[in-house]
Structures are given as C-alpha cells and as structure tokens.
Amino acid sequence: MITLNVNGREHQVDAGRSTPLLYVLRDDLGLNGAKFGCGLGQCGACTVVVDDKPAFSCLAPIGVLQGRRIITLEGLGTIDNPGPLQRAFIDEQAAQCGYCIPGMIMRAHALLLAKASPSASEIRKHMKPNLCRCGTHMRILAAVRRAASATRSAAANTSGEGARR
Amino acid sequence: MRLKRPLIVLICVLLLLGLAFAAVAWQPVIAATEPPEKAAFDKALIANGAQLALIGNCNTCHTNPGSPPYAGGRPLPTPFGTIHSTNVTPDPDTGIGRWSEAAFLRSMHEGVSRDGRHLYPAFPFDHFTKLSTVDVRAIYAFLMTREPVHAQSPSNDLSFPFNVRPLIAVWKLLFFKPGQFQPDTAKDPEWNRGAYLVEGLAHCGACHTPRNALGAEKHNEFLAGGESEGWHAPALNAASPAPVAWTAEQLFTYLRHGFVKPHGVAAGPMQPTPDNLLDVAEQDVKAIAAYVGSILGPATAGRPERPDELITRRQNEHAAPVWEPSSTTGSGGSRPTSDASEIYAGACAQCHEPSGRSFSARGIHLAQSKTVAMPDPRNLIHIILEGIEPPAGAPAALMPGFGAAFTDEQLAALITFVRANFSDQPAWNGVQDQVRKVRHDKNGS
Numbered sequence: 136m137i138t139l140n141v142n143g144r145e146h147q148v149d150a151g152r153s154t155p156l157l158y159v160l161r162d163d164l165g166l167n168g169a170k171f172g173c174g175l176g177q178c179g180a181c182t183v184v185v186d187d188k189p190a191f192s193c194l195a196p197i198g199v200l201q202g203r204r205i206i207t208l209e210g211l212g213t214i215d216n217p218g219p220l221q222r223a224f225i226d227e228q229a230a231q232c233g234y235c236i237p238g239m240i241m242r243a244h245a246l247l248l249a250k251a252s253p254s255a256s257e258i259r260k261h262m263k264p265n266l267c268r269c270g271t272h273m274r275i276l277a278a279v280r281r282a283a284s285a286t287r288s289a290a291a292n293t294s295g296e297g298a299r300r
Numbered sequence: 301m302r303l304k305r306p307l308i309v310l311i312c313v314l315l316l317l318g319l320a321f322a323a324v325a326w327q328p329v330i331a332a333t334e335p336p337e338k339a340a341f342d343k344a345l346i347a348n349g350a351q352l353a354l355i356g357n358c359n360t361c362h363t364n365p366g367s368p369p370y371a372g373g374r375p376l377p378t379p380f381g382t383i384h385s386t387n388v389t390p391d392p393d394t395g396i397g398r399w400s401e402a403a404f405l406r407s408m409h410e411g412v413s414r415d416g417r418h419l420y421p422a423f424p425f426d427h428f429t430k431l432s433t434v435d436v437r438a439i440y441a442f443l444m445t446r447e448p449v450h451a452q453s454p455s456n457d458l459s460f461p462f463n464v465r466p467l468i469a470v471w472k473l474l475f476f477k478p479g480q481f482q483p484d485t486a487k488d489p490e491w492n493r494g495a496y497l498v499e500g501l502a503h504c505g506a507c508h509t510p511r512n513a514l515g516a517e518k519h520n521e522f523l524a525g526g527e528s529e530g531w532h533a534p535a536l537n538a539a540s541p542a543p544v545a546w547t548a549e550q551l552f553t554y555l556r557h558g559f560v561k562p563h564g565v566a567a568g569p570m571q572p573t574p575d576n577l578l579d580v581a582e583q584d585v586k587a588i589a590a591y592v593g594s595i596l597g598p599a600t601a602g603r604p605e606r607p608d609e610l611i612t613r614r615q616n617e618h619a620a621p622v623w624e625p626s627s628t629t630g631s632g633g634s635r636p637t638s639d640a641s642e643i644y645a646g647a648c649a650q651c652h653e654p655s656g657r658s659f660s661a662r663g664i665h666l667a668q669s670k671t672v673a674m675p676d677p678r679n680l681i682h683i684i685l686e687g688i689e690p691p692a693g694a695p696a697a698l699m700p701g702f703g704a705a706f707t708d709e710q711l712a713a714l715i716t717f718v719r720a721n722f723s724d725q726p727a728w729n730g731v732q733d734q735v736r737k738v739r740h741d742k743n744g745s
Contacts, residue, residue, distance in 0.1 A: 153623040153645035175650055176700035188704030195705040196623070196646025198639060264700065 137197050141166065142210030152198030157181045159197055160207060168208030168237040172266075179265030182238035183207050189245040189264075208237040211244060219289075220244055223282035224275075231269035238265050243279045251286055258283075325469035327416040330406065332398035335390050335448075341441040349442025352435055354580050355588075356428075356501040358443075360572040361385045371395070371449035376422055377529060379515065381458035383422045391448040404440045405433065410478055411468075418468035420456075421476075421515065430481040430500035475516035490583075494591025497584060504592070507533035507569065523595055525675070530741055531568040532676035538597045542670040543610055543723065545599030551589035556582075558691030562668040565696045567688045568679065574691045611654075614667040614722060621645035622653045640717030643710060647702065648718075662697055666722040677728040680715055681738045708735045 137148045139156075141164060148163050157174075160166045160183070172180030174193045181193040184206040212218030217225060220240055230236045239262065246253055246261045253261065258279050267275065353359065362385045364373040372387035372395075387395040396404065396414075403414035411425030412418055419425060428436075461467055481500055483492040498504050507528040509517040518524075525535035534541050542563060550560045558566040558574030566574050577585050599605040623645040649655075651663040666672050671679045687701030706714065712732035719728055728734075 151623070151642075152639075153621065153642040155623065155646050175697075177698060185704050190702075190704040191700050194647045194650065194700060194702070196643055198642045198646070199706055199710045264698075 137201060139197060139200055139205060140203065141205045142207060148197065150197060153196045156183065156192040156195045156197055156200060156205070160192060166207050166209050169241075170234055170237060172234070172238075177266075178235075179238045179242065180235055182241045182265060184241050184245050184248075187245060187248050189242045191264075206241070206244070208240055211240065219285055220247070220278075220282045223285060224278040227274050227278040227281055229271055229274035229278040231271050235265060235267040235269075235271075236275075239267070239275050243282065246279070247283060247286060251290070252283060253279075255280065321466075321469070324473060325418070325466040327410075327412045327418070329416045330400060330403040330414050332414070333400045335392050335397035336444055338445045341445055345438050345441040346445050348435075349438035349440070351580055351584070352439050352501060353442050354576040355497055355584065356439070356503070357572055357576055358388070358439070359576070361423075362388050367451070368447065368449045370443065370446050371451040372453040373451060375454075378422055380462040381456065383420055383456045383458070384453045385423075386453050387449065387451050388443055389446050389449045389451075390444045391450050394450055394452045395448060396443065397448060401437060401440050404443075405436050408436050408439075409480075411472065411476070417465055418472070420465075420468065421471065424503040424506045426476050426517065427500055427503035427506060429476075429478045430496065432480060435501070471514060471516065475512075475514070490587050490590050491594060493584065494587035494589070494594075497588050498591050502573075502588060504536070508536050523592075527676075528569045530678065530738065531570075531682060532674055532679050533570070534670060534674055536592055537595050540596055540603075540670070541673040541675065541725070543603065543673050544668050545603045545605045546593065546596050547605065548586075548589045548593040551593055551596075552586055555589055556585050557694050559694040559696035562664055564664045564669055564671070565688050565690055565694065565699070567671075567683055571691050574694070578691075578693065610667050611665050614665075622649035622655050639710065640713040643706070643714045644717060647705070648714075651697065651699075663699060666718055669722065672718055673723045673725050675725075677715060677719070677731055677734055678738060680718070681711070681731075681735050684711060684715070685735075685739060703739065708732055708739065711735050 137150070137152065139146050139148055139159070141160070146164055148159055150159050150163060155174075157169055157171060160169050161171075169183055169192050170180040171193065172178035174181075176191040176194045179191070181191055182189050183192045183195075184190070185195065185200065185203050187204075208221075212221045220243060224230065224236065224240060229239075242262055242265050243258075246258065250257070255276070258276055262275070262279070359369055361374060361376065362372050363369045364371070364375075364385075367373060368389070370387070370389045372385045374385045376383045376385060389395040390397040392398050399407075399414050406412050407414070407419060408425060408428040408431060410429070411421065411423065456463065481496045484495065487495075505517055505523060505526075508523045508526050509519075510521050510524055510526050511517055517526075523536040524539055526533045540546070544562050546563065550563060554560040554563060554566065555574055555577050557578065558571060577588075604610060621641050621644065648663075648666075652666055654665065671683060674680070683699065684706075685701055685703040688699040690696035690698060702711070709732060712735050715731050715735070716727065719725065
C-alpha cells in the first residue's frame with residue numbers, strides 16, 4: 136500500500152510502485168481531470184503539479200511520489216465554485232473538445248505559483264510541452280494572461296494599495 | 301655597502317624583465333575606420349562568409365538568447381569567472397563598425413583587439429589562427445553587412461589575476477602558436493577540408509580537447525574529451541565512450557540533423573552545432589564527418605558496428621522491467637524491489653525499451669547510449685533533469701524533463717541503476733552530490 140497526498144488529502148493506494156500516477160488518479164481515485172493522451176510525456180494532457188512544479192503524471196511512477204504534494208485539476212475548484220484559473224478559462228471560453236485543457240490549466244497553475252506576472256512570451260515558453268489539436272491556443276493564452284492579471288489586482292486590492300499598474 | 305651591487309643587479313634584471321614583458325604584451329592600435337558601405341562588399345564573398353559563420357558557430361557565442369543576433373552579451377562560464385561575448389555587429393560605437401579588415405584579421409589570427417588589447421582565449425583565436433586570409437575576409441564581409449545593434453556587452457566577471465588583461469600575453473607565449481593551416485599532402489582533399497574546418501573554424505577542440513590548469517588545450521590529447529558549460533564533451537578519438545561504432549554517414553546525419561539512430565540526440569551545448577550545420581553546404585559537413593571519423597577510428601570488437609548485437613547481449617544479461625497497463629495491482633509481484641528499477645519501469649521504459657509503447661520517434665535503447673557510457677555522469681543528470689528538446693527539424697522525439705517528479709536521491713538511484721544495467725563501464729562516484737550540483741547550477745544560472 137502506498138500513501139499519496141492528493142489535493143491536500145491522504146489516500147491509500149493498492150497499486151504497483153512502478154504504476155504511473157495518471158492511472159492511479161483515474162482508476163483508483165476517480166480523479167478523471169488528468170487525461171491519457173500519449174502515455175509518453177509528449178502531449179501534456181496528463182499534467183499535474185507535484186511540489187509546485189508541473190509533471191507528466193503518465194511518467195511519474197507512484198513509488199517516487201510518497202510524501203510529495205500532488206495537485207490535480209480537482210484541487211483548484213469545483214463546477215459550482217471554480218478557482219481563479221478555471222474561472223479565467225471559462226470566461227475566455229478556452230476549450231473546443233476540452234481534452235487538453237486540464238493539462239493546460241495545471242501547467243499554467245505551476246507557472247503562476249512561480250511567477251505572478253509572466254510576460255506573454257514567458258507564458259508561451261512555459262506552456263510549450265502541452266499540445267492542443269483543436270487550435271484553441273490563443274484562447275488558452277488569453278485565459279492564462281487573464282488569470283495572471285486577476286491575481287495581480289486581487290493582490291493589489293487586499294494589500295490596500297489600490298490598483299497599481 | 302655590500303648589498304648595493306646585488307641590489308642594483310636585481311633592479312636591472314627586474315627592469316629588463318619588465319621591458320621584455322612590455323615588448324611582448326604591447327600591441328599597436330590599428331586606426332579606426334569609417335564603417336564600410338554594405339554595397340562595397342561582393343555578394344559572393346558575403347554568402348561564403350555566411351556559410352563560414354555557421355560552421356564557426358559565431359552566432360551561438362555572440363548572441364545572448366532573446367537579444368538581437370551577433371550583438372554579444374552572452375555570459376560564458378569558465379573556471380576563471382564569467383566572460384561576456386562582445387558585440388560583433390557593425391555598430392560603430394559598441395560593435396566592430398570601425399574595425400578595418402586588417403584589425404579583424406589580427407583579432408582572428410592573433411587574438412588582439414583593434415585597440416591593441418589581448419583577447420581572452422574563450423574567444424578561440426587559437427583555432428581561428430588556422431583560417432586562410434580569404435576566409436577571414438569573407439567572414440568580415442558577412443559581419444559588416446549584418447544589422448548594426450547598439451549594445452554594450454557587460455564587463456567580464458573574472459577573479460584576480462585573470463582580470464589583468466596584459467597577462468594574456470604570457471599565456472600566449474606559453475601556449476599559443478599562431479599560424480595558418482597546412483594541409484597533409486598524404487591525405488585526400490576531403491580529409492584536408494575536414495581537418496581545416498575542424499581544427500580551425502569549427503573549433504571542436506575548444507570543448508572536446510582537455511585543458512590544463514591555465515585553460516589551454518592539451519595539444520597532445522587532441523579531441524580526447526573535455527567540457528563546456530557544465531556538460532562533458534566526449535572524446536572523439538579512440539577513447540570515445542560510444543558503445544556502438546560511429547560511421548561517417550552517421551556522423552554526417554548527426555552533425556546535420558542533430559539526431560541519428562543508434563547514437564541519439566545532440567543535447568546541451570552541442571545542440572547549436574547541428575542547428576547551424578543544417579544550412580551549411582553538404583560537402584563541408586561530409587568533410588567534417590570524414591575527418592572526425594578518421595580520428596574516431598574503425599569499429600572494433602569492443603565497439604561493434606551493429607547495435608542489435610549490443611541490445612541482445614544486454615537483454616540477455618538484465619531483464620529491464622517495463623510497466624504495462626495490464627499489470628496487476630499489488631506491490632510489484634516478482635519484480636526486483638529496488639526503487640530504481642520501479643522508477644525505470646514506470647518513467648523510462650515506455651520510450652526506451654523495445655517492448656514499451658510504440659510511436660513514430662522514440663528514445664534510443666540505453667545500451668546504445670554514449671551518455672550512459674561516459675566517464676562523467678553530468679550529461680545524463682542534465683538530460684534526465686531537463687529533458688531534451690530536439691534540434692530544429694530533427695526527426696527525434698522530445699524527451700521530457702523529470703526534475704519536478706524526482707528528488708535528488710531518486711534521481712541518483714535511477715542513474716546508478718541505468719549505469720549498472722546498460723553499460724560495462726565502472727560505477728560513477730558521488731552521483732547524488734553531482735545531481736545536487738547540477739540542479740543548483742541550473743537554478744542559479
């Protein structure tokens with residue numbers, strides 16, 4: 136049995152230590168946000184966040200993940216109460232088939248954890264490992280920019296200094 | 301009274317030494333000229349210069365990523381501190397716009413700037429000294445017809461005494477022999493062209509030849525392996541770590557496209573080379589491949605030409621685990637219980653094992669990998685931490701980085717496992733320390 140910390144909760148998982156996290160998330164924990172796109176770290180549909188950094192869950196054997204903090208799409212918000220990044224994707228209508236989107240959101244989440252105000256080219260460079268076949272790229276980038284600036288103004292408001300650009 | 305004469309002698313000796321040093325170190329200023337008109341340069345000469353600049357990888361050092369080409373400012377870490385490349389656009393104030401052809405020729409052949417200052421050998425004038433005058437003129441024509449960029453390169457960050465520029469004259473006295481390339485009449489024209497390019501313009505030895513404590517290449521160990529920017533540059537002579545022999549055709553494909561089965565992908569500081577050579581005339585890349593091939597030597601019993609033999613031998617010796625979706629639940633069954641084999645099974649085997657998932661471009665079998673067989677684990681550490689984005693247009697898959705997924709201990713265990721299972725070479729020492737160092741250097745840079 137392996138203990139995994141996913142979205143702040145501990146889970147006991149009965150799977151081989153070499154099993155990649157993606158299959159455990161979907162088959163054992165019922166967390167279907169992360170998607171199987173290639174199983175080879177080539178498409179990013181499986182992207183989750185491990186200790187604040189983006190990782191391909193299709194290539195992360197659970198044996199290495201004990202004691203690590205794993206965040207999936209489900210940890211960012213719910214349908215009724217979406218988190219800021221999910222809110223931004225909804226507002227920008229950044230999805231066609233939607234298959235790449237959970238991976239895109241998790242990759243963006245890791246970026247915004249590291250850097251609150253990324254430039255447009257920094258966003259593009261960071262999002263590179265994630266592929267989209269429907270051509271939704273421009274909306275995805277707009278959603279990430281939108282989330283970044285929403286976080287910025289929220290921070291400015293709470294610090295009491297007003298909107299400072 | 302008795303001390304007076306030896307004191308006078310000592311002072312005279314010191315004065316003479318000082319004069320001798322000044323005579324050696326001092327170089328005249330070459331007068332500044334007005335920036336030449338672009339139309340003054342012959343188009344064919346510029347085109348030739350463009351090709352030569354690609355072979356010499358001028359753009360790689362003289363361009364800071366994200367900044368305009370040839371405007372300099374790229375930091376180059378050396379054991380003596382950090383040197384910044386200079387602006388070689390024809391900007392009159394911050395570039396080489398006021399350099400005459402004679403000044404440029406002197407810088408390439410003797411490592412002296414227009415204003416008489418000695419240039420640090422991080423600029424490989426010890427290689428460019430071999431260039432023909434015609435070729436230097438072509439590169440001059442090319443550079444002087446680039447877009448001028450006003451950008452002052454940052455000052456170097458070197459510790460004492462390396463920041464005392466005139467002392468380079470002493471280094472040159474000890475280690476630098478200027479002189480143009482002399483062909484070997486016993487060899488064919490293709491070999492000589494390759495020798496001229498490799499020893500001169502392409503300056504392969506600047507990375508691939510070991511250096512002494514003062515940073516000079518050890519000429520009697522030509523291409524015996526060196527390093528660059530935290531990566532090991534493998535030996536290109538008989539000491540090459542490649543488990544499979546290189547053929548000239550493979551070398552050509554690798555140099556041009558940055559990927560060849562069975563050897564793998566160009567990574568790290570090597571990657572700009574195939575990016576540039578892709579646009580170079582085929583026969584020049586063939587010549588480089590032929591020359592390097594002659595230095596590597598032929599296939600041997602220990603280094604077979606056919607990779608299949610190697611893979612079959614490895615697979616008979618060690619059954620490398622592969623995770624499959626149909627695996628039963630529970631902790632591993634009869635598989636080996638080492639963490640590292642489980643990491644390999646779940647993270648690596650999909651792409652690197654023939655029984656893993658099949659797709660159009662995949663990772664090479666690690667038994668064929670020169671990186672796994674190198675005397676130095678740093679390249680493998682870099683590759684696993686950072687992944688490899690293949691060179692532009694290379695028919696190779698992207699290798700994802702695993703820096704986020706693995707801790708230092710897990711990475712060290714995996715690397716030790718891979719080394720033990722996929723090569724005959726002795727175990728690397730201090731792997732976990734090296735992992736930590738590479739990760740820290742990467743983040744710190």
